[in-house]
Amino acid sequence: ATNPSGNNGGTTNATCSSPPALSKTTGLKVGFSQNESNGPWRVAETKSLQDEATKRGVTLSISDAASSDAKQIQDVKNFVSQKVDVIILAPHTEKPLAAAVQAAKAACIPVFLIDRDVDHTLAQPNKDYVTFIGSDFVKQGQRAADWLIAKTGGKGNVIELEGSTGASAATNRKKGFDEQLAAKAPGLKIIASQDGDFNRETGRKTMQTLLQAHPEVTAVYAHNDEMAIGAITALKAAGKKPGKDVIVVSIDGEKDALNAIISGELGTTVQSSPFFGPVTFDSIEKYGKGTKLDDWIVVQDQQFTKDNAQANLANSF
Amino acid sequence: MSQTNPLLSMEHISKAFPGVVALTDAHLDVLPGEVHALVGQNGAGKSTLIKVLTGVERRDSGEILFDGRPVDFHSPQQAQNNGISTIYQEINLVPFRSVSENIFMGREPRRFGLLHWRKMHQDAEKLLQRFSIMIDVTQPLMTYNIATQQMVAIARAVSFQSKLVVMDEPTSSLNESEVATLFELIRQLKADGIAVIFVGHRLDELYAICDRVTIMRDGQTVATQFMHAIPKVELVAKMLGKALGEVRHSQTSLDASQHDIEEKVLLEAYDLRRGTRLQGASLDIHAGEIVGLAGLLGSGRSEVARAIFGADALEGGTVMLSGKERHFRSPADAIRAGIGFCSEDRKAEGIIPYLSVRENLTLAALPTLSRYGIVSREKQQQIVEQFIQRIGIKTSGPDQLVRELSGGNQQKVLLARWLCLNPKLLLLDEPTRGIDIGARAEIQSLIEEFAEKGLGVLMISSELEELTEGSDRIVVLRDGRSVATLEHAHISENAIMAAMAQDDDEESPVNKDRDEVV
Amino acid sequence: MGVIMADIVTSGNNRRSNWSQGWTRGKSALQRQGALIALIVLIVFGSIRYTGFLTVYNINSVLTYNTTFALVALGMAFVIMSGGIDLSVGSVVALTSVVAAYASQYGLLSALAAAVLTGTAIGLFNGWVIAWLKIPPFIATLAMLLAARGLALFLAHDATVTVNTTNDFTSIWSNTQFHIPIPLYFLVFAYAFGLIVLHLTRFGRHVLAVGGNEDAARLMGLPVERIKLMVYAMSGALAGIAGVLLAAQTYTGLPKEGLGWELTAVASVVVGGTLLSGGMGSVAATLVGSLLLGLIFTMLNFENGHGFITLSPYWQAVIRGVFLLIVVLLQTRLARQKK
Amino acid sequence: MVKVDQVLTPKAPATRRSPVPERLRTFFATYPTLIALVLLIIFNVIVTPHFVSLQSLYLNLTQVAPTIIVATGMTLVIATGGIDLSVGSLMAIAGALAPAIFLGKFVPLPLDWYINILAAFVAILVVALFGLFNGVLITVFRIQPIIATLILFIAGRGIAQVMTNGSIQDYDNAGFNFIGRGSLLGIPFQVIIALVVVVAGALLVKATIFGRYVQAIGGNEAAARLAGIPVSTVKRMVYVLSGVLAAIAGLIYIAVNSSSDANQVGLNAELDAIAAVAVGGTSLLGGSANIPGTLIGALIIQLIRTTLISNNISFDIAQMINAAIILLAVYMQRRRKS
Ligand SMILES: Nc1ncnc2c1ncn2[C@@H]1O[C@H](COP(=O)(O)OP(=O)(O)OP(=O)(O)O)[C@@H](O)[C@H]1O
Ligand SMILES: Nc1ncnc2c1ncn2[C@@H]1O[C@H](COP(=O)(O)OP(=O)(O)OP(=O)(O)O)[C@@H](O)[C@H]1O
């Protein structure tokens, strides 16, 4: 009974190649659906796409879903109404945005997913959408864990500050980190794990509170730099020395984090690059020329430590 | 009559509110088809007794027998279903809704399960015609004046075909003619064997319509008698709990409104105009003079007062205070100039229910009671206590919430709010509405007393008797215009009625009623 | 005699009622138009300025998308007319979408039933707390805003819940009947129902009475408590339907969706000219208000696509605020003028 | 049956207990909340590890200070029968403005103590104007408070984000951060500010004409106007005050983090504040203002939060418990509506 197009009686010819072909390569009209614009990471991502678009003379129209799946689907449908040539979609969550992908497909508009994938049971790459361009969140978690294990010799009490409950980045970064610890260093115990909502203030407050319940903490793992910086503020306020009494590790690689590494307060941050501009538009061009793209174009992330932080300040955000 | 069983008998009823004992061992019995008066000072417990009967308030102890069966109503609705319909003291209708909806609320006529609007409107019109009120029943109630609203409330209550109709001060906002129509109706009810409990403060009305009277004081029943068997003075004496002598004295002191009016004109208002409600009203008030303002409902009396006070903006005309022309943009201006105003609508425009008697009484005086914006508690307390005992406000203390006071006592607090400012000019819109005869005498002599000191008073009242007794001069309004001014000698109820109704017929409905009594 | 006198009073009253007929009727009518005018202006402007704006596809997508909001706003309208407010609707939509997602495996009808029942239950609880525990609606439903959200996250284990896409469940969103998307039928029927309830049933009038003067309503023998209970239940039920549509639209139960919907709904109702103080209100105008506030998002997207200027999401927020201001002002103006 | 001229033996007039005087009444209104607070503390002492420590006292007080400040303003607004949804956004505006000034975004300025004061002052002033905007919408254009303040609730944060382009303003300004991080005689400075605000607010309500007017307006606006109270002026002042206090809270907020994120500053502050006011026993119907109650209300809400986090209760359950406690607290001191 389901009409997978998820599109209400819209008059669109369902007969188009899957994934929909990209007719032209020049004078493209591209729609980019951002899911929210909170925090430096999203801002950097949007900026990167915008700059690249202007560089290549592509007209890019941006919509912001304000963290609402329903609105993001609608934003994509608005792009369909406007008959854009390509849609770049940064899904808010994995399953719901499959509907957006389907809507675009029904209108024969190729979709490029960036930074988060959609659920493959509902929409497949190289069929419903062209490809997914993004990092491997589980791997990021593992790398953070590996560094921490090496640094602490596999002993200590860890407090984990989770990203927004339900976000795939949060779930997978937790998965990667927790499993790695369990496997490689049972001596590193996670004594508390709480939602820090990916932002500095909540990170700080949560850390303060957890700190006062668990003074025995020796390490902090934050799912992003913002929360890590909040945690460092909390530690200092509690008279602890971040970097000495308590080791802090996190993910993202934003400028403040690198500065914190340089000043020795932050141990490491695994990069999760927001600079999708170049790679995305390269892929679009390739696809326009008829090249078949991989299902997942994995973004290669660096890792920043005391050794390379200074050097990389430039390509942080 | 005495062998017929009472329709209603309430025995040993007592009820206490937090901090106040409203009823202690009150009794009331009503015979089928009689009109039973319930009288008492403000705060005597009349309304409470009624609320206990109809299940609005739960009694602490006592029996209620209705139709021979002991009853204990948990809600007005239950009382209603058992044949007791009630008109409560404050008009309790829904202003936004149409007149007919208000009348049939809860039992709207339906067809195929859906409302039958046409029938509802027709029935409403028919019903109101019994009161010779012809208004557009599809209009929101709030578009009509308080009197009309009161009539609608009465119509609603009567339309229930109940065995007993309770009326708590139904006439307090009606004028003579409407009172007459109401009495006609009560007689019809009586003829149909329906009993009526009639709460009121206007003794003439009681004598005109009631068969028996129950007198209450301090939450107790002091006497139940045949209306005609008890002379006015004795009735009052029982109400107030005073010896006959005292009362006679206080009664006569009413008419002694002879005091010297100063030469200098305090207020001159020329040709006041505002929309359709005010079309050129003029009057002047000398210092120390009490000017009565008479007129039918809707004649614009309130509007005159409100306009002078700056509560409603004037569209035309001039207001001069002690010789200087003034344009009051807000009540605040007028108050600073020494004017006070008591609205006719105590509940909506007077009291601030959840503030204490103290705060309510001193509200307008606060600026004078404070330095650098800090209110002086002592001064406040001083004034409040002074006025509580001076005009006998029945309250458990300055800290009692004003909403807990009886209707009449709330009104006294509002008067005190202005008197404590000792203003030059006081505008009183129905100041004694719902105030018992004792308190009324006090208030009137109070007004007299302040007038002696040079206070000018504009007194709006629907009670001609009060106007004729109380005022030195009477201005009559019709359709927003001042149509007559009656000086001392010419002041008489008939003269006023003639002027305001533009009608030379000597006989007034009130006299008619009186004739039957005497 | 009395009659003669009364006739004079009467004539006064008639004059008065004619005189006043103007502002009471005209007022509410004009207030409705306030939103309507704005809506029409917006549509005309959009059709002229943007390509692809006035297309079947776009009209359908905008209407279906706003159906959920409109349903919630309808419930809110009744709550507000009764003199209350329901801040929990956003969370209830989220919760019911989760419930619907779980129930979707048993087919559309059972999912619909489950979600609507959940919404109704929540509404009944709100009503009970407000009517019997005498806790102000603002607080009672504020608490439910937190609780329902928590419950939604709890049931969904902090993640989204997949719906069954193999049976008829998602058809409630994606199918069409006579080329008209199913959700629009819900929209039309719900509002038709609302109109009838408000104007042709005792319940509707009693809601207005309770909102207009609760004490009076009680003394007139209306079952005030029960009326309130039903009003909040109705709001919950409608939020439940919205939840089902949401789940069908997104293939998931979304425990984090519906943030701030309560305020959008309140705004829609007020923009429609309903008094927040209760006792007066319009169902039809609520629909207009809700579409109006929904359309502004689409407009902003199209404006960005227009390529003339690119509005950052931040500017969009500012513009939405200003827009709300303009509409509300327009309305009070119109209301004032007549008065 | 009916005895004509029966005179019941008149009893002595009923003795009347005097009701609890006003002060006591407000105290009793506060009382159940006090109990709740004490219970919460006891619970924590027993259950929460390391609860009894200066550390945790400091932590709770500093975390709640901004809420207390905002809630005090909200109490007055609610007392006039209004509501202010815009406080969170106003916090964000103040938080975005101050750094922009002392970082010399508008005009290059030396980073000096008086510049900090200037920055704070200007930020507060500008936000005060936004508060006035609310007041004008409500008094001049007669827009219902929820909607009037909803406008800035939506647009206000947008304005702050536009000013900062949505990016986080990091700065290094120990002098300015003193309001958030510094302390006098061991007491955190922000806590001192909060206490000053509460005491001032309480006095305002208790002792001044303004306080009386606020409550009178909330109690019966028409009557207040006829009693010569400058209703519109008082209302505008209340919304300005609410704005000013929101601004102060916003400045503290950014000073604590030494950075300003327009997306985050004051998020949901309005809900916290309203909850604090309600839990504190001020009727949302207007007509009364119980500032001490609001203080306690804020403390309770803060304590619930810490209790739940430090006992590792997950967010979803926490929400439900939160709701339950708010309902309970309000239920314990609800006032019978007339
Ligand atoms: N809700 C209440 N709470 C506390 N006290 C009350 C309440 N209602 C009435 N009272 C008190 O009970 C007493 C009786 O009040 P009631 O209204 O019955 O007097 P009344 O005879 O109707 O006076 P009036 O003629 O002015 O209407 C008064 O002292 C009043 O203060
Ligand atoms: N058409 C109307 N629309 C709104 N209010 C009305 C209308 N007609 C009368 N009123 C209100 O009803 C009341 C009575 O009308 P008005 O004041 O003109 O007569 P009045 O002589 O003052 O009678 P009263 O002394 O009973 O007020 C007034 O307070 C007025 O505000």
Ligand SMILES: [Mg+2]
């Ligand atoms: Mg009474």
Ligand SMILES: [Mg+2]
């Ligand atoms: Mg009048």
